[in-house]
Amino acid sequence: MTPPEKEQRARQRRLDPLEELRASTEAWLSQFNIAFALMSIIPLLICCYLITVKFFSLSILAGINGMYFLFAVILALLGLLAGRQVIRTVIRRLLDANERMDRFQTMQSEFVHHVAHEFRSPLAIIKGALDNLRDGLYGTLTSEQVEPLTMSNREVARLRRVVGDLLDIGQIESGKLALHRELLVLQEVLRDVTQACQALSTERGLALELQAPEQPIRVHADRDRLSQVFLNLVTNAIKFTPRGGVQVRLTRNGAATQVEVADSGRGIAREDLGRLFVKFERVGAGDQEGSGLGLAIAKAIVELHDGRIWVESESNRGSHFFVRLPAEG
Amino acid sequence: MGVATGKTVLFADDEESMRKVLERRLTAWGCRPIAATNSLDAVRLARERRPDLILLDDTMPGLTGLAACHQLKLGEDTRHIPVLVLTARDSRTLAAEVRTAGADGFLQKPFEFTELLQLIEGALAQPQPLRS
Known part of the structure; x- marks a missing residue:
């Protein structure tokens, strides 16, 4: 260790x-x-x-x-x-x-961990077989066959995310989530995240914008875990914004650095704000897919980094999620 | 024609369905696949057939994939063969174990075939320790 x-x-x-x-x-x-x-x-x-x-x-x-x-x-x-x-x-x-x-x-966390692992092997087989089918390894597909195949592939991807979330929450609750910290430039992390979300925002007809100062802002953090937090906030913002756009703003204020993910979406009712970071609470999710674990995981990751995450929002007036982290140098 | 074309790839997985999926894919990439149903089988086949690359499932009954990898890397006639480990375990905690076992790379299940091909090509392109 x-x-x-x-x-x-x-x-x-x-x-x-x-x-x-x-x-x-x-x-x-x-x-x-x-x-x-x-x-x-x-x-x-x-x-x-x-x-x-x-x-x-x-x-x-x-x-x-x-x-x-x-x-x-x-x-x-x-x-x-x-x-x-x-x-x-x-x-x-x-x-x-x-x-x-x-x-x-x-025991409960270990059980979740075990079950999630047990899911990965069959998922690998299903995904492998579907990919082989999609790539024509079992013969050319008709256009009618492509649609159910795409649907199945999408659901496998969803299951994969749920299994990942379950494993994360299991690790968090048993105190086993270890961070692999390194010195990171936040601009790079946020650029990667916004690039990864660009396709989804274009598909939904939304403008996704990153505003960051030129001077590099460094944090001592786990790159994958921090990306996971911002990816979650940005995809959520896109999913819950029917029109308009999503802005990611990076600012530095003395020893603290702050990332704000703001959207022009439907916002969150005052009475729901308290439940937002609680696991399995799917506040206002409606028909949107998700495990209801993303924000609980994000909160735990930010707090492991000695940071803070919070939200300011009102119904029909958009949401602003904030992540504050201690800055380096 | 990729780096993997024409190469003999030994792969071990205790799940028959996974073996079928991998065999089909490796054949499509132009490899010559050899299937093993467990780690001991994989070690034996590796010694007999001297493949160009070995893919091991990590969680097999009996000898684990990592333990098999360790044995292969200790064997004089097999240590030069690149070994890749496929695992259903958490990859982040596994990295150190994989290094200790001497594996040349690992991939977490479920994976994209493009990732696997990249890993295979990377491992085949790496200079391996000479046979002594």
């Missing part, structure tokens, strides 16, 4: 609320032990004093009703012991329940 990966794992561990709870409980329990020892020492000393020095002095015993006092001290000690035991048991049970939940979540 390389040092940045180690650092990332360590950060994830620190951020894990369960780990935090477990650590703070352990610390609390040890403090409780010290407090308990301190609290018990005074009655114990009194007991020892009474037993060893004063026990046989009947005048003292009769005077302060020594037997009752001794009884009370023993009861208090037993009460403290029992209380401590109850608290310990309750905390241990809570921790166990949390651990079981944790294990269940890991």
